[in-house]
Amino acid sequence: MEVAQVIDDSAVPAGAVAPAGHSVAPTRTGWQSRYVATLCVVDLMVGLGSAVAALGLRFGPATADSYNRGHLWLTCGLPFAWMVALTLNRAYESRHLFVGNDEYARVFRAGLGFTAALAVASFAFDFRLARGYLIIAMPLVVVAGVAMRYLVRRHLHRSWGRGERLHRVILVGHELAVGEMTKRLRRERYHGLGVVGACLPYPAAESVTGGGAGPLPPILGTFEDVATSVARAGADTVLVLSCPEMAGAALRRLGWQLERDDVDLIVASNLVDVAGDRTTVRPVDGLPMLHVEHPRLKGGRRVVKAVFDRLSALLLLILAAPLLLAIALMVWMSPGAGGPAIFRQVRVGKNGRPFIIYKFRTMFVDAEERLAELLDGNESDGELFKMRHDPRVTPVGRWLRRLSLDEIPQLVNVLKGDMSLVGPRPPLPREVANYPSDMRRRLVVKPGLTGLWQVSGRSDLSWEESIRLDLSYVENWSLTMDLAILVRTLSAVIRSSGAY
Numbered sequence: 001m002e003v004a005q006v007i008d009d010s011a012v013p014a015g016a017v018a019p020a021g022h023s024v025a026p027t028r029t030g031w032q033s034r035y036v037a038t039l040c041v042v043d044l045m046v047g048l049g050s051a052v053a054a055l056g057l058r059f060g061p062a063t064a065d066s067y068n069r070g071h072l073w074l075t076c077g078l079p080f081a082w083m084v085a086l087t088l089n090r091a092y093e094s095r096h097l098f099v100g101n102d103e104y105a106r107v108f109r110a111g112l113g114f115t116a117a118l119a120v121a122s123f124a125f126d127f128r129l130a131r132g133y134l135i136i137a138m139p140l141v142v143v144a145g146v147a148m149r150y151l152v153r154r155h156l157h158r159s160w161g162r163g164e165r166l167h168r169v170i171l172v173g174h175e176l177a178v179g180e181m182t183k184r185l186r187r188e189r190y191h192g193l194g195v196v197g198a199c200l201p202y203p204a205a206e207s208v209t210g211g212g213a214g215p216l217p218p219i220l221g222t223f224e225d226v227a228t229s230v231a232r233a234g235a236d237t238v239l240v241l242s243c244p245e246m247a248g249a250a251l252r253r254l255g256w257q258l259e260r261d262d263v264d265l266i267v268a269s270n271l272v273d274v275a276g277d278r279t280t281v282r283p284v285d286g287l288p289m290l291h292v293e294h295p296r297l298k299g300g301r302r303v304v305k306a307v308f309d310r311l312s313a314l315l316l317l318i319l320a321a322p323l324l325l326a327i328a329l330m331v332w333m334s335p336g337a338g339g340p341a342i343f344r345q346v347r348v349g350k351n352g353r354p355f356i357i358y359k360f361r362t363m364f365v366d367a368e369e370r371l372a373e374l375l376d377g378n379e380s381d382g383e384l385f386k387m388r389h390d391p392r393v394t395p396v397g398r399w400l401r402r403l404s405l406d407e408i409p410q411l412v413n414v415l416k417g418d419m420s421l422v423g424p425r426p427p428l429p430r431e432v433a434n435y436p437s438d439m440r441r442r443l444v445v446k447p448g449l450t451g452l453w454q455v456s457g458r459s460d461l462s463w464e465e466s467i468r469l470d471l472s473y474v475e476n477w478s479l480t481m482d483l484a485i486l487v488r489t490l491s492a493v494i495r496s497s498g499a500y
Contacts, residue, residue, distance in 0.1 A: 031165050032094055035097070035152075035156065036092050036094070036097070038152060039091075039092060039097075039149065039152060040083065040092070042148045042149070042152060043079075043082060043083050043086055043145060043148075044079045044080075044082075044083060045079075046079075046082070046141060046144045046145045046148055047078055047079030047080075047081075047082035047083065047141055048075075048078075048079040049144065050078075050136075050137050050138075050140040050141035050144060051074070051075040051076075051078040051079065051137055051141075052075060053136065053137075053140060054075075054132075054133045054134075054136035054137035054140065055071060055072070055075045055133065057132075057136055058071075058130055058132040058133045058136060059071065059130075059133075070127060070128075071129075071130065071133060074129075074133075078137065078141075081114065082110075082114060082141055082145075085110040085111075085113055085114040085117070086106070086107065086110045086145075088110070088113070089106045089107075089109050089110040089113065090106060091103060091106040091107055091110060097153075098153065098156065098191075098192060099191055099192075101478075101480045101481055101484045103149060103153075104146050104149065104150075104480065104483075104484065105480050107142060107145045107146050107149065108142060108146070108480075110142075111138055111139075111141065111142035111145075114138065114141075115134065115138045118134060118138075119134075150487065154491070156192075160191075160192045163194070165192065166192055166193065166194030167192055167193050167194065167236055167237045167264070168194060168196045168233065168234060168235040168236050168237065169185070169193045169194060169195050169196065169235060169237045169238070169239050170195075170196065170197045170198065170199060170220065170226065170229055170230060170233060170235045170237070170238050170239070171195060171197075171198040171199070171217065171239050171241060172198070172199045172223065172226055172238060172239065172240045172241065172243075172246060172254075173198075173200075173240065173241025173242070173243050173246070173268075174200065174201060174241070174243050175200055175216065177241040177242065177243070178198045178200065178216055178217075178241065179215065179216050181195075181239070181241060181268070182195050182198070182215070182216060182217055183215075193237065193239070195217045196217065196218070196233050196234075196235055197217050197218045197219070197220040197229060197233045197235070198216060198217050198218070198219055198220065199219070199220055199221050199222060199223055199225060199226050199229055200219060200222060200223075201222060201223055201243065201245050202222060203221075203222060220232065220233060223245055223246060223250070226238060226254055226257070226258075227254070227257040227258065230258065230261065230263055231261070235263070236263055236264060237263065237264040237265075237266060238254070238258055238263060238264070238265050238266065239266045239267075239268060240254070240265070240266065240267045240268065241268045242268060251267065301478075301479060304479065305420065305479065305482065306417070306420075308421075308479075309414050309420050309421050310414065310415055310417070312414075312421060313411040313412075313414035313415040313421070314415055316411055317411050317412070317415065320408060320411075323405075323408070324408060324409070327341075327360055327400065327405060327408070328341040328342070328360070329341075330396055331360055331361055331362075331394075331396055331397075331400075334394055334395065334396040334397075339361060339365035340361065341360060341361060342358055342359070342360065342361065342409060343358070343359045343360065343361035343362070343363075344356050344357070344358060345357050345359070345428075346428075346429060347426040347427065347428060347429075347447065348426070348427050348428070348429055348431075348432045348443065348447075349418050349419070349426065349443075349446060349447055350443065350444070350445060350446045350447075351443060351444065352432065352440075352443050354429065355413070355418040355419075356418075357410060357413055357418075357419075357426055358409035358410060358412050358413060359406050359407060359409055359410065360397075360400055360405065360406040360407075360408070360409060361397070361406075362393055362394060362396075362397025362398070362400050362401055362406050363390075363392045363393055363394065363397060364392055364394060403493065404493045407449060410449045411449070413449075414449060417446075418446070419446055419447050419448060419449060420445070420446040420447070420448045420449070421448060421449050421450065421482070421486065422448045422449070422450055422451055422473075422481075422482040422485050422486060423445055423446050423447050423448025423449075423451055423473065424442040424445065424447050424448060424451055424453070424470035424473060424474065425447060425448070425451060425453050425454075425466065425470060426447035426448075427442075427447070438471075439467055439471075441471055441474055442467070442470040442471055442474055444474060445473075445474055445477070450485060450486065450489040451469070451470065451473055451485060452469040452470070452472060452473050452485065453466050453469050453470060454489060454492055455485055455488040455489055455491070455492045456469055
């Protein structure tokens with residue numbers, strides 16, 4: 001049940017209800033089809049550009065020679081073969097696009113499969129494929145393909161942030177769950193879901209509040225009215241929250257009703273922040289059972305992560321050495337600052353082990369002594385102390401924080417093994433002392449130089465949201481997620497969102 005409707009909040013109010021009898025299908029403008037068509041063009045251009053670059057770099061002026069004619073034909077056909085490889089890996093299916101890392105993983109797998117297919121075809125047809133051509137073309141097509149798809153997705157997410165191309169969603173569930181989900185979906189628009197109404201298990205007025213979780217959207221009816229509410233509101237997606245009334249046969253009947261108008265059905269799981277690759281559906285005597293695997297906290301992939309962290313940190317420290325020296329001189333010579341350029345502070349690492357974290361000093365030397373007099377101005381709702389205009393921050397420090405340059409010395413912590421490139425935020429001992437039991441879960445892995453908390457807003461996030469992101473990372477960690485977060489970190493640093 002694919003959805004393809006463009007909604008602009010500036011033209012259609014979020015709570016607008018279509019006239020009775022309104023059908024969803026005729027209003028769809030097919031933005032998803034256009035999005036996939038854009039990906040096809042982008043992939044075609046990436047394949048052509050990579051093939052031409054490999055041909056030129058490998059053969060140079062000899063490209064036009066007769067004995068290279070086979071590689072010329074290969075260069076012409078490679079873009080189309082690359083699209084076939086992506087299609088076979090289902091990299092154009094809507095379920096794998098728009099959000100998450102699955103799309104990028106499929107591009108990577110398509111590259112591996114395509115490389116193997118070229119090698120087999122070269123051997124089978126006795127075609128002398130130049131290894132240099134293959135070594136240049138295939139990594140280039142994969143890296144460029146992922147990068148271009150990321151840019152296309154960023155453009156889509158920006159349009160979602162403006163209220164465009166949002167799926168019109170009706171929530172089905174109990175009042176508290178509907179209020180909480182409405183608050184989350186309105187706060188995070190990168191998923192493209194715009195709530196236009198809700199159906200509760202009992203009749204309720206539109207003025208009902210979410211029981212402390214947040215304001216409810218317009219109440220369109222009860223569970224018996226979901227199908228008619230979809231037509232009245234012009235919705236294209238129904239999101240069923242966890243509740244005993246909408247399970248088993250009732251959920252199956254709802255799916256049949258929505259199928260007629262090709263309306264998407266989404267079922268929210270009770271499993272909080274558990275990624276799909278940790279779940280497997282296995283039928284037992286005709287009854288589907290959802291098996292949940294434990295998080296990958298040990299094993300070979302963790303060893304690969306540790307090796308990647310330390311090698312990357314060493315390389316980055318060598319490359320950034322001139323920048324580190326320049327910043328250290330700026331901090332040391334800044335007017336009225338005084339004190340050392342490097343700030344050292346005790347943080348809590350893996351399994352609660354304390355370690356010394358290194359950062360460029362961004363505050364005056366008496367910052368800790370002045371903290372008590374500023375507590376009333378704390379803008380954080382949790383254990384952290386945050387002030388958007390903290391008077392203890394030096395002018396140079398404010399600039400360093402905005403560009404996240406003050407955190408570069410933490411590469412030394414990564415090299416020592418106290419931290420990882422990606423992980424939860426390194427907490428202070430006083431924060432950990434007040435952690436409830438579930439928050440201590442974030443201490444089972446190394447803290448990170450960057451993480452979901454940084455690419456999602458940093459200081460602009462609430463305490464609850466920061467903890468949720470950290471726990472989500474711990475439960476669903478993967479090498480693909482780490483690479484995606486590192487790429488998103490560059491964008492977050494450039495935007496300077498939440499950096500103060």
